[in-house]
Amino acid sequence: MTDQQDNGSLDQLSINTLRMLAIDQVQKARSGHPGAPLGCAPIAYVLYHRVMKYNPKDPHWSDRDRFVLSNGHASALLYGVLHLTGYDLPMSQLECFRQWGSQTPGHPEYGHTPGVEVTTGPLGQGLAMACGIAMAERCLAAVYNHENHTPVDHYTYVLCGDGDLMEGVSHEAASLAGTLGLGKLIVLYDDNLITLDGPTELSFTEDVTERFHGYHWHVQMVEDGNDLVAIEKAILAAKAESGRPSLIRVRTIIGYGSPGAGTNKVHGEALGVEAVRATKRNFGFPEDKSFYIPEDARRNWLQAVEKGEKAQAEWQARLNEYSKSYPTLGSQYLRTFGARLEEGWEKSLPTFPLEAPLATRNAGQAVMKAIENVVPELFGGAADLTTSTKTIFKDSLSFHVDPNGRNVFFGVREFGMMAMVNGMAAHGGLIPYGSTFFTFVDYCRSALRTAALMGTHSLFVFTHDSVGLGEDGPTHQPVEHLMSLRVIPGLTDFRPADANETSACWKLALERHSPSFMALSRQDLPVLDVEQFNVFEGCAKGAYVLDAFGRDIILVATGSEVSIARTAAMELKAVGINATVVSMPSFKIFEEQSSEYKLSVFPHDVPKISIEAGATLGWYKYIGSDGIAVGIDRFGASAPGPIALEKLGISVHHVVDAARSLVKK
Helix, strand or coil: CCCHHCCHHHHHHHHHHHHHHHHHHHHCCCCCCCCCHHHHHHHHHHHHHHHCCCCCCCCCCCCCCEECCCCHHHHHHHHHHHCCCCCCCHHHHHHCCCCCCCCCCEEEEEEEECCCCCCCCCCCCCHHHHHHHHHHHHHHHHCCCEECCCCCCCCEEEEEEHHHHCCCHHHHHHHHHHHHHHCCCEEEEECCCCCEEEHHHHCCCCCHHHHHCCCEEEEECCCCCEEEEEEHHHHHHHCCCCCCCCCEEEECEEEEEEEECCCHHHCCCCCCCCHHHHHHHCCCCCCCCCCCCCCHHHHHHHHHHHHHHHHHHHHHHHHHHHHHHHHHHHHHHHHHHHHCCCCCHHCCCCCCCCCCEEEEEHHHEEEEEECCCCCCCCCEECCCCCCCCCCCCCCEEEECCCCCCCCCCCCCCCCHHHHHHHHHHHCCCCCCEEEEEEEHHHHHHHHHHHHHHHCCEEEEEEECHHHHCCCCCCCCCCCCCHHHHHHHCCEEEECCHHHHHHHHHHHHHHHHHCCCEEECCCCCCCCCCCCCCCCHHHHHHCCCCEEECCCEEEEECCCCCHHHHHHHHHHHCCCCCEEEEEECCCHHHHCCCCHHHHHHHCCCCEEEEEEECCCCCCCCCHHHCCEECCCCCCCCCCCCCCHHHHHHHHHHHHHHHHHHCCCCC
């Protein structure tokens, strides 16, 4: 494989400049991955110099093409591109690659570096999030594009490697992308035959082309990763294939041009001083200069600024005309991409009467129906469980049948689903959600963590939230899940006690502009008086007092156990123990309150009992070392829900006995 001189010496100079910037970043940090940038620089050049629509001076332009570096370990490549094309990423930041406080962390981070579309590094998730981005583009194009007006018309490009395609989440996402026919998704696969451990033949011998054909993708092969003409031709052919997503296999040489080219030695560590000098010598660059950019290459790369500003200005003019022709949609477009909810939307939130107990999953469905028209940006579905999670807009079509549809049937793909939700949220213009049974959060936990890292407005709805679901047994009964998710920084927890708290929690989830999850019940629960207890105001503080018979003891509970706490408080009152009952729908939000408020809910020197049908670890922060945590620190069992709860200690009499052991009267 050789540089193709007929592609133009300026092109080669520009590509090699990018290569040298990448290896200099890694060498200065003495840490990183030089191999992929050396091999993939021509791909990046074709995308950013010839193909993609973007404006470096406005990284948030809503109709830009998106680029996802799924093999995020190749971050030095992306940072070099962003600097060269004129993003606000100065050379000083490249010189601080992988250092504390820099804008060039070891793997790309959304919201931290201009031009980075999603946080990548956990392999496979970038590709899956890109599928979500492409889904968002199709959905929004169906909503907003009319006749000759196309305010939404852009592509999603991905660079991925062997590791991405080995991860199971890539299979989930690629399968659904093929089913949906996401024609504006184009994946370039760095097919370099090397993994960290050695040749791919050690662990990865499948026929990738046939696999993606089986997923109903359009697949091409570029035999020479330095052939700019072939790469561009393949991308243009992929763009012309409107009915299927595209995979372009590009045969590259990892570490191209370096002494260790073609081996795993150049994958994950700096080349070393002598190897860097040899590599620069091979490409005709000064051996003693670091972070060197030839002036011709700089000017060539910076054409992106003028091209991008012109493209955005033309689009803006079209959008202005669009808004005149379609004022309601034009206003909605600006509002949703500005992450603003419609004024007064909350007036549509339902409240529920006391007469009939209601499962919080059913209350959630009622909330979605009530706000369907006032929050049109709410979009999502379930992992083949819509009839159980109740997360469906019954008056809307399937997204698969009609891109105007708001219901996505993700199939049994929990990890892929939640990663795609993150991609949709990062795209903008939508508030996406995914749902499944709570116990299956273990399949998709990494996507929730990634959402928290990015701070995207991703909503995760989980139902069947405790052993109370019953006969399906311990494989389906979540126990440790609540506490394990509460420790993820930036992820807001919601476990509402009843239908009205569910409505209040939906309000908070939509308003907070950050990721959150709901844990909702399968079983019916008594309804709280929304006015008597100021439910909406109380939920907005994370924890609040429901019943205040006195301060002999405090009973704090979440979700379905709040009704147990309230009944126990009544029984305790009958024997002269005056209890205060606290509902705590959100640890995260409670921790955001003032010290004074938190102390008013959990005063010192008052014994406390927590009641939650799950792991007790974490409750002692609130009940103290002398408190009693009524919970479940073992796996559940197959039995009718009420029996399972009783046998595992989640019952009124267990709470009463615990309280009497703490309060001697």
